[in-house]
Amino acid sequence: MNREKILDFCREKLELIIEEVCRYFVARRELIVKIVATMISSGHILFEDHPGLGKTLLAKILAKVIGCDFRRVQFTPDLLPADIIGTKVWVPGEGTFRLVKGPIFTNVLLADEINRAPPKTQAALLEAMEERQVTIEGETYRLDEPFIVLATQNPIEYEGTYPLPEALLDRFTIKLSTGYPQSEDEEVEILRRRLSWKKDDPTDYVKPAVTKEEFVLIQRAVEEVVYVDECIMKFIANIVRTVRSDPRVLAGPSPRGAIALLKVSRGVALIHGRDYVIPDDVLFVAVDVLSHRIVLKPEYVDEVRPEQVVIENLRKVPVPKVAHGVS
Ligand SMILES: Nc1ncnc2c1ncn2[C@@H]1O[C@H](COP(=O)(O)OP(=O)(O)OP(=O)(O)O)[C@@H](O)[C@H]1O
Numbered sequence: 185m186n187r188e189k190i191l192d193f194c195r196e197k198l199e200l201i202i203e204e205v206c207r208y209f210v211a212r213r214e215l216i217v218k219i220v221a222t223m224i225s226s227g228h229i230l231f232e233d234h235p236g237l238g239k240t241l242l243a244k245i246l247a248k249v250i251g252c253d254f255r256r257v258q259f260t261p262d263l264l265p266a267d268i269i270g271t272k273v274w275v276p277g278e279g280t281f282r283l284v285k286g287p288i289f290t291n292v293l294l295a296d297e298i299n300r301a302p303p304k305t306q307a308a309l310l311e312a313m314e315e316r317q318v319t320i321e322g323e324t325y326r327l328d329e330p331f332i333v334l335a336t337q338n339p340i341e342y343e344g345t346y347p348l349p350e351a352l353l354d355r356f357t358i359k360l361s362t363g364y365p366q367s368e369d370e371e372v373e374i375l376r377r378r379l380s381w382k383k384d385d386p387t388d389y390v391k392p393a394v395t396k397e398e399f400v401l402i403q404r405a406v407e408e409v410v411y412v413d414e415c416i417m418k419f420i421a422n423i424v425r426t427v428r429s430d431p432r433v434l435a436g437p438s439p440r441g442a443i444a445l446l447k448v449s450r451g452v453a454l455i456h457g458r459d460y461v462i463p464d465d466v467l468f469v470a471v472d473v474l475s476h477r478i479v480l481k482p483e484y485v486d487e488v489r490p491e492q493v494v495i496e497n498l499r500k501v502p503v504p505k506v507a508h509g510v511s
Pocket residue numbers: 208209210211233234235236237238239240241242336337338374377384385
């Protein structure tokens with residue numbers, strides 16, 4: 185396929201994915217675009233919001249719509265690392281150990297209510313999320329492609345939760361919230377759909393918009409076709425450096441955060457049918473990609489939200505004018 189054909193193919197398929205999600209989930213298109221941009225750039229998503237705002241439903245719809253294998257793990261206080269990655273069991277008849285794979289051996293892992301499990305269990309995801317492999321009793325196993333973690337959690341002020349450690353938070357490419365319905369129309373639309381489904385969970389009706397192979401092809405296109413100009417790289421570097429040097433920030437976004445911003449921006453470009461990133465793609469996702477990677481100084485924690493710190497710093501960074509086409 186030539187460049188034009190790949191772009192057309194991706195745009196068409198990505199539109200189908202977004203449409204199918206919106207058929208079942210009432211949301212701003214903007215939210216779904218951010219989600220899909222992250223998934224096609226091989227990123228992991230953390231959904232954080234209050235109970236009942238559709239996090240679990242949305243994650244289930246997403247998993248199904250991209251035609252991939254999907255497993256769900258409900259994180260609870262007694263969940264063990266082996267319950268996620270798997271373990272080796274002794275088979276007396278064969279005189280050997282056999283691997284019993286955990287639910288992590290899948291394409292889309294829904295880690296539901298991730299902050300209800302203790303840190304040791306949460307940590308079982310670290311290696312998988314970063315290196316797309318797991319180590320079980322000293323032996324390393326590669327995970328299938330794609331491998332995407334969709335995690336949900338309630339905000340930390342809820343009881344019985346273990347806040348995610350910074351190292352794990354940093355591995356989430358983006359943190360998003362589904363949010364409350366924005367208008368009376370949206371609120372009614374949720375009720376209307378509930379009546380037409382005749383049950384609470386419509387995921388059985390959701391149809392894959394692409395096959396797994398097509399999805400992988402789109403992921404490759406993000407990596408191989410979408411051009412990033414030098415000035416865009418400098419723009420991203422400038423953004424993370426400005427946030428980092430904010431006097432209210434104790435620990436700023438890591439280079440992993442900058443790479444995450446680069447990756448998701450490429451995904452956004454492809455959804456818009458472009459094979460190059462423009463500054464608006466970066467600005468569109470910067471707050472969602474960077475906010476959860478910031479630790480504020482204790483005296484500012486009650487004063488300002490990390491999102492606000494990113495927004496204020498974005499205003500300070502000059503936006504490059506060029507960055508069109510392939511050099
Ligand atoms: N935006 C939405 N569009 C369609 N249905 C929705 C939406 N938001 C919530 N719902 C409906 O509300 C119900 C609760 O959603 P869900 O279980 O996904 O919430 P949650 O955010 O995972 O809650 P919790 O944090 O308690 O697990 C579901 O029946 C779902 O169908």
